[in-house]
Structure formats: structure tokens, C-alpha cells
Amino acid sequence: MALKFIRIAVIYALLGIGIGIYMAASHAFAQRDTHAHANLLGWVSLALSGLIYQAFPYLAQHVLAKVHFWSQNIGLPITLVGIALIYGGNASLGEPFASIGSTIVAVGFVALAINIFRKSPGEA
Numbered sequence: 001m002a003l004k005f006i007r008i009a010v011i012y013a014l015l016g017i018g019i020g021i022y023m024a025a026s027h028a029f030a031q032r033d034t035h036a037h038a039n040l041l042g043w044v045s046l047a048l049s050g051l052i053y054q055a056f057p058y059l060a061q062h063v064l065a066k067v068h069f070w071s072q073n074i075g076l077p078i079t080l081v082g083i084a085l086i087y088g089g090n091a092s093l094g095e096p097f098a099s100i101g102s103t104i105v106a107v108g109f110v111a112l113a114i115n116i117f118r119k120s121p122g123e124a
């Protein structure tokens with residue numbers, strides 16, 4: 001589970017950095033929010049999640065970790081398409097994508113939070 005998160009995170013790092021280089025080279029900064037979310041929700045949050053599951057393997061064994069993993073993998077691409085459409089000038093099409101995608105992403109963060117606050121093995 002930990003490595004799966006980190007592998008997906010690296011794909012978002014490449015995407016986020018690619019958008020960053022495109023913006024810098026073209027001097028067209030409209031997609032800066034897509035860039036920021038690919039990097040921070042994709043690269044940083046997924047890599048951090050992978051490191052958390054590596055540090056606390058009992059968290060990775062719980063079904064909540066699967067809920068977290070799949071909600072990020074489903075919700076994040078939908079969110080990024082939505083943000084890209086909004087800042088590409090098609091807000092009416094992008095907003096449903098962004099709101100549905102980000103809600104699915106949020107469900108994953110709730111699963112992570114519940115998992116982390118569960119009693120750990122050996123905790124009194």
C-alpha cells in the first residue's frame with residue numbers, strides 16, 4: 001500500500017512539474033491552480049500518505065486504507081480535470097467535475113483521519 005501511494009504520487013509530480021514548466025516557458029499562467037493541486041494533492045499528499053503507511057503498517061492493513069487509496073485515485077483526476085476546465089475558461093463544465101471530484105477526495109481524507117485516530121495495536 002505504501003509503495004502504491006508513492007508510485008502514484010510520482011506520476012502527479014511529473015504532471016505538476018510538466019504544467020509548471022509549460023507555464024514558465026509560455027508565460028501563460030492560467031493553469032497555476034491545476035499545477036498547484038497536482039503538486040500538493042497529488043505529489044505531496046500522496047507521497048506523505050505512502051510514508052505514513054510505511055511508518056505505521058497496521059494502518060495500511062485496515063480497509064480504510066483501501067477506501068483512502070481508491071478515493072484519491074478516482075477523485076483526484078476528476079478534480080484536476082474540473083480545475084483545468086474552470087481555468088481554461090469553461091467554468092460551467094468544470095465546476096461539477098471539481099465539486100464531485102473534491103468531495104470524493106475529501107472522503108479519502110476522512111478515511112485516513114478515522115484510521116489514524118483508531119486505537120493502535122498495543123495502545124492502552
Ligand code: HEM
Pocket residue numbers: 016017019020021023024029032033035036039040043044
Ligand atoms: C519544475 C518544477 C516547477 C515549476 C517549473 C513550477 C512553475 C510554477 C509557475 C510558473 C507558477 C505560476 C507563478 C505565477 O503565477 O506567477 C507556479 C505556481 C505555484 N507552484 Fe509551482 N512549479 C514547480 C514545482 C512546484 C512544486 C513541486 C510545488 C508544490 C509541491 C509547486 C507549487 C506551486 C504553488 C502552490 C503555486 C501557486 C499557485 C497559485 O498561485 O494559485 N510548484 N509554479
